[in-house]
Amino acid sequence: MRGHAWINTILPDELIIEIFRCLDSKLSRDACSLVCKRWLKLERLSRTTLRIGATGSPELFVQLLARRFVNIRNVHIDERLAISLPLHSGRRRRNEVMCLPFNSHHATDNTGAEGALESSYLSDAGLIALSVGFPNLEKLSLIWCSNISSQGLTSLAEKCRFLKSLDLQGCYVGDQGVAAVGEFCKQLEDVNLRFCEGLTDTGLVELAHGCGKSLKTFGITACAKITDVSLEAVGMHCKYLESLSLDSEIIHNKGVLSVAQGCPLLKVLKLQCTNVTDEALVAVGSLCPSLELLALYSFQEFTDKGLRAIGVGCKKLKNLTLSDCYFLSDIGLDAVAAGCKGLTHLEVNGCHNIGSLGLESIGKSCHQLTELALLYCQKIVNSGLLGIGQSCKFLQALHLVDCSRIGDEAICGIAKGCRNLKKLHIRRCYEIGDAGIVAIGENCKFLTDLSLRFCDRVGDEGLIAIGKGCSLLQLNVSGCHRIGDAGLVAIARGCPQLSYLDVSVLENLGDMAMAELGEGCPLLKDIVLSHCHQITDAGLMHLMKRCTMLESCQMVYCPGITAAGVATVVSSCPSVKKILVEKWKVSERTKRRAGSVISYLCVDL
Amino acid sequence: MAELLGPRLYSCCNCRNHVALHDDIISKAFQGRHGRAFLFSHAMNFTVGPKEDRHLMTGLHTVADVHCVDCREVLGWKYERAYEASQKYKEGKFILEKSKIVRDNW
Numbered sequence: 001m002r003g004h005a006w007i008n009t010i011l012p013d014e015l016i017i018e019i020f021r022c023l024d025s026k027l028s029r030d031a032c033s034l035v036c037k038r039w040l041k042l043e044r045l046s047r048t049t050l051r052i053g054a055t056g057s058p059e060l061f062v063q064l065l066a067r068r069f070v071n072i073r074n075v076h077i078d079e080r081l082a083i084s085l086p087l088h089s090g091r092r093r094r095n096e097v098m099c100l101p102f103n104s105h106h107a108t109d110n111t112g113a114e115g116a117l118e119s120s121y122l123s124d125a126g127l128i129a130l131s132v133g134f135p136n137l138e139k140l141s142l143i144w145c146s147n148i149s150s151q152g153l154t155s156l157a158e159k160c161r162f163l164k165s166l167d168l169q170g171c172y173v174g175d176q177g178v179a180a181v182g183e184f185c186k187q188l189e190d191v192n193l194r195f196c197e198g199l200t201d202t203g204l205v206e207l208a209h210g211c212g213k214s215l216k217t218f219g220i221t222a223c224a225k226i227t228d229v230s231l232e233a234v235g236m237h238c239k240y241l242e243s244l245s246l247d248s249e250i251i252h253n254k255g256v257l258s259v260a261q262g263c264p265l266l267k268v269l270k271l272q273c274t275n276v277t278d279e280a281l282v283a284v285g286s287l288c289p290s291l292e293l294l295a296l297y298s299f300q301e302f303t304d305k306g307l308r309a310i311g312v313g314c315k316k317l318k319n320l321t322l323s324d325c326y327f328l329s330d331i332g333l334d335a336v337a338a339g340c341k342g343l344t345h346l347e348v349n350g351c352h353n354i355g356s357l358g359l360e361s362i363g364k365s366c367h368q369l370t371e372l373a374l375l376y377c378q379k380i381v382n383s384g385l386l387g388i389g390q391s392c393k394f395l396q397a398l399h400l401v402d403c404s405r406i407g408d409e410a411i412c413g414i415a416k417g418c419r420n421l422k423k424l425h426i427r428r429c430y431e432i433g434d435a436g437i438v439a440i441g442e443n444c445k446f447l448t449d450l451s452l453r454f455c456d457r458v459g460d461e462g463l464i465a466i467g468k469g470c471s472l473l474q475l476n477v478s479g480c481h482r483i484g485d486a487g488l489v490a491i492a493r494g495c496p497q498l499s500y501l502d503v504s505v506l507e508n509l510g511d512m513a514m515a516e517l518g519e520g521c522p523l524l525k526d527i528v529l530s531h532c533h534q535i536t537d538a539g540l541m542h543l544m545k546r547c548t549m550l551e552s553c554q555m556v557y558c559p560g561i562t563a564a565g566v567a568t569v570v571s572s573c574p575s576v577k578k579i580l581v582e583k584w585k586v587s588e589r590t591k592r593r594a595g596s597v598i599s600y601l602c603v604d605l
Numbered sequence: 606m607a608e609l610l611g612p613r614l615y616s617c618c619n620c621r622n623h624v625a626l627h628d629d630i631i632s633k634a635f636q637g638r639h640g641r642a643f644l645f646s647h648a649m650n651f652t653v654g655p656k657e658d659r660h661l662m663t664g665l666h667t668v669a670d671v672h673c674v675d676c677r678e679v680l681g682w683k684y685e686r687a688y689e690a691s692q693k694y695k696e697g698k699f700i701l702e703k704s705k706i707v708r709d710n711w
Contacts, residue, residue, distance in 0.1 A: 402674075428675065454620075454675045479620055479675055505620045505676065530621060556709065557618075580709055602708040603618075 013042060020046040049074040053081030059126040066133020074139040075130065079121055079146070121145065124152030131159035138162055144170035153177030157184040165190040172196070175203025182210025190217040192245075197224050204230035212237030221247035221272075231255030235262030243268035247297075249275060256280035260287040272297040281306030285313035295321035307332030311339030319345040326352060333358030337365040347373040347399075356384030363387030373399035374406075385410035389417035397423040404430055411436025415443040423449040430456050437462030441469040448472055451502075454479035463487030467494030476502040478528070484508035492520035502528040504554070511539030518543040528554040529561075530580075536560035537568065544572035554580040556601040563587045570594045615706040617673040617680060622650050624673060624680060625701055627708070636662060637681060637702035648683075648699040650674045656685050664689045671699060680705040 007016075020043050023029050033043045047069045055061045065072075122145045131137070137160040142148065153173050157163070157180040164187055178199060181188065188211040193199065204226060208215070215238045220226050227250050234241065235258030242265055246256070251273045259266070260283040267290055271280075281302060284291065291314040296302055302325050310317065311332075317340035322328055328351050336343070337358070343366040348354055359380060362369065369392040374380060380403055388395065389410070395418035400406060406429055414421070415436070421444040426432060432455055440447065441462070447470040452458050459482035466472065467490035475491060475498060477483050483506055491498070492513070498521040503509055509532050517524070524547040529535055535558055544550070550573040555561055566581055567590045576597055583600040591598070613627035625645050632644040654670035661668075667686040670679050681701040687693050 528621075531619070556707075599709070 008036065008038060016042050017046045021048075044069050045071055048072060049076075051076045051078070053077075054079040054121060058122040059129050062122075062126055062129045062133060066129070071136075072134050073136060075134065075137060076139075076141040076143070077122060077145055078141070078143040080144050121147040123147045124149055124155070127152030128155045131156040135159055136162055139165040139167075141167040142169070142171050143167070146170065146172060148173060150174040150177030150180070154180035157181045161185060161187070163188055167192040168196055169194040170196075172198040174198045175200055175206070178203035179206035179210070182207035185211065187214055189214055191215065192217075192219040193223055193226075194219065194221045195223070199223055200225045201227055201229040201233075205233040208233040208237045212239065215241055217241075217243040217268075219243075219245040221245060223248070224250075226251070228252055228255030228258070232258040235259045238263060240265055242266060245270040247272040249273065251276065253277060253280045253283075257283045260284045264288065265290055267291060268293040270295040270297070271300070274298070274300055277301045278303055278306035278309075282309040285309030285311075287313075289313060290316060292316055293319040295319075295323070296325055297321075297323045300325060301327065303327045304329055304332035304335070308335035311335035311337075313339075315339060316342060318342055321345075321347040321349070322351050322354070323347070323349040324351065329353040330355050330358035330361075334361040337361035341365050342368055344368050345371045347371075347375070348377055349373070349375040351377070352379065355379035356381050356387075359384035360387035363389075363391050367391050368394060370394050371397040371399075373397075374403055375399070375401040377403050378405065381405045382407055382410040382413075386413040389413035389415075392418060394418075394420055396420055397425075399423075399425045400429050401425075401427045402429070404428075407431035408433055408436035408439075412439040415439035419443055420446055422446050425449070425451040426455055427451070427453040428455070433457030434459055434461040438465040441465030441467075443469075445469060449474040451476035452480055453477070454505075456480070457482070459483055460487035460490070464490040467491045469494075471495055471497055473497055474500040476500075477506065478502050479505040481505070481507055485510055485513040488513035489516045492516035496520055497523060499523050499525045501526070503532060504528045505531040507533055510534040511536055511542070514539030515542035518546045522546045523549060525549055526552045529558060530554050531557045533559055537562055537565035540565040541568050544568055548573060549575055551575050552578040556580055556582055561585070563590065566590055570597070613708065615701070615708050617676060617678055618705050618707050619678040620673060620676040622673050622675040624648055624650055624706060625699070631698065635700055637700055637704075639702055639704050641703040642681060642700045643703065643706075644695070645699045645701055648701065651680070652677070653683055654679075663692055666692065666695070671701070678705065 016039070020029065020032060023032065029043055029047070033040045048071060050065060050069065050072055052061070127148050140163060148171055150173055154177050161184055163185040166181065166188060173196065191207070208230070218234060218238070218241060226248060231251065232255065239262065241263040244259060244266065252275050256276055257280055264287065266288045269284065269291060282305070286309065294310060294314070294317060307328055320336060320343060333354055334357065338361070343362070346362060346369065354377065360383060364387065369388070372388060372395060385406060386409070390413070398414060398421065408431070411432055412435065416439065424440065424447060434457070437452070437458055438461060442465060450466060450472055453476060458480045463477070463483060464487060472491070472495040475495070488503065488509060489512065493516065501524060514535060527550065537560070540561060553569055553576065563585050566579070566585050567587060569576065569579060570590050570593055579594070579598045580601060581598065586598055614623045615625040615627065616623050625648050629645045629647045630643050631646055635642040635644050648671060650673070651671045652674050654672060656667050656669045658665060658667050665688045666684055668682040669685055671681050671683050672679055681699060683699050684695040684697065687695050
């Protein structure tokens with residue numbers, strides 16, 4: 001019925017709030033706020049998350065936010081993010097509250113003795129304001145809030161008793177603050193401590209003791225003073241712990257053993273501790289039967305013995321990452337394959353002693369594999385991947401970097417066997433050429449994300465097959481210098497859904513391909529053209545004619561592109577958010593029109 | 606959403622490979638083959654060529670050329686050994702030529 005606002009007459013407040021809760025982007029929420037006063041009020045009631053950067057006067061800002069949004073449950077304060085002046089609506093990021101710079105006289109009014117500069121960072125007073133304003137806070141992240149201390153955290157803990165998740169990164173809080181959290185926040189489930197250099201075992205022991213019954217996730221990374229003592233407390237009190245992340249040089253086997261003994265429900269374990277050895281892994285293997293994710297990083301002393309213990313004991317393992325573990329070999333991987341038949345994710349990164357035999361075993365036993373990443377694996381040859389291709393029918397993502405001995409034969413095997421492949425990323429694998437890529441194009445109909453970077457032998461023929469067979473969303477062919485117009489034209493004609501394209505460092509790519517891309521891929525959002533010597537303003541113009549949804553464009557080191565071309569990009573694409581170009585290619589007029597959108601290449605170091 | 610605050614990175618001038626962090630610069634006052642160069646404590650995504658003995662302005666050194674891992678462009682060199690006590694601090698560090706690296710404020 002014309003002229004009658006049914007929605008506001010019939011729908012009650014609660015229903016409208018429920019509808020607003022389904023809105024996923026800040027843009028949608030803002031749009032709804034502007035409809036009428038009632039919707040403004042209701043939208044504010046339904047807002048649950050706030051993200052704040054460094055503001056001019058954080059205490060005032062927090063108080064303002066607390067008055068305006070009363071149902072906030074999650075607050076993220078990241079003080080690495082500087083104050084940003086509202087220039088373009090296009091600059092707004094999702095789900096973020098715009099930080100308005102307050103005038104300095106506001107700051108000095110309320111903070112008294114503190115200078116205007118001091119009050120730029122959240123202080124204890126600000127944290128107290130936060131706790132008073134949002135007593136029902138459930139999740140809190142304080143990232144590099146260098147001005148807060150135990151005092152503020154203690155007040156927060158006393159008032160926000162429903163706190164479920166606490167993330168402290170780069171905050172110099174002391175033991176009393178963390179101990180207070182342990183005393184008052186009995187529903188705390190997730191704690192993440194990173195670069196908390198003021199914390200010692202004393203505080204952490206109190207935290208473990210206080211929140212032991214509720215704690216599920218615990219992360220201690222780069223906290224220089226935390227030792228095994230804290231982990232022993234975790235092992236003693238946190239019976240329900242499911243996830244532990246450790247990055248420390250002063251944690252030893254004793255600490256990890258305590259956790260393994262005390263936390264039988266452990267599902268996720270990430271270790272980057274150079275002084276932890278097989279003894280700890282053996283303990284995890286025998287005491288943590290629920291383990292689902294294990295990640296071992298960097299230069300640790302683990303050998304096959306430890307990995308074998310995991311294979312024997314952790315039958316539910318789904319996700320395994322081995323990064324820079326020099327002493328691990330095929331024997332260890334074989335043991336994991338035999339024992340962990342439910343493995344879905346495997347990453348082998350820089351483990352120079354792991355070869356094809358281990359991978360063949362994985363192929364034989366782990367038929368549920370969905371993601372495989374082999375980075376810097378110089379020892380692995382075709383037979384390893386052929387094994388995967390034969391049995392892992394559910395493989396969705398394959399990632400290869402610097403595997404110089406893997407060639408077309410392996411890729412053909414993967415193509416024919418893993419028809420559900422969605423994502424294929426290959427970088428610097430010089431033995432892989434057109435034959436392999438053609439096989440992918442012919443067999444992997446569900447491929448949406450393809451990246452072939454600096455693969456010398458891949459050319460147009462491969463891309464033509466991909467264009468015919470796969471409807472790509474993302475394509476990166478940076479540095480594959482055999483690729484020219486013919487290949488990209490085929491992509492333009494075959495992949496109309498393409499939204500991300502990187503054709504940088506391609507010396508044979510010219511304007512014809514750009515024109516075809518403009519015709520064929522109107523949904524392009526991000527494009528990288530840097531280091532393409534044959535692309536000129538003409539090609540750029542044809543591209544921009546129809547790609548009106550473009551959001552980002554990188555075009556440095558393109559001698560054929562001039563100031564005119566840059567101006568075209570700015571004027572044709574209303575949604576553009578970022579352009580990377582040489583400073584001298586931006587005319588004064590373009591600078592005025594586009595301003596904050598343009599980023600400059602810095603050669604003048 | 607991409608990181609709003611990333612580390613300040615230097616890239617190879619020839620391709621977009623990231624080779625060094627601004628925070629790893631030790632000195633900006635070095636001389637390379639083609640002009641000014643920077644001394645870095647760390648580099649990444651590079652390969653090293655064979656070791657050679659070279660007479661540099663500061664004396665005899667054993668160096669190895671540093672190539673971008675993607676496009677193999679020579680970006681500078683790595684000091685493997687220095688033969689004078691005053692030059693020992695350079696061992697294990699990298700020279701990257703100013704003309705071979707760029708910084709994009711992306």
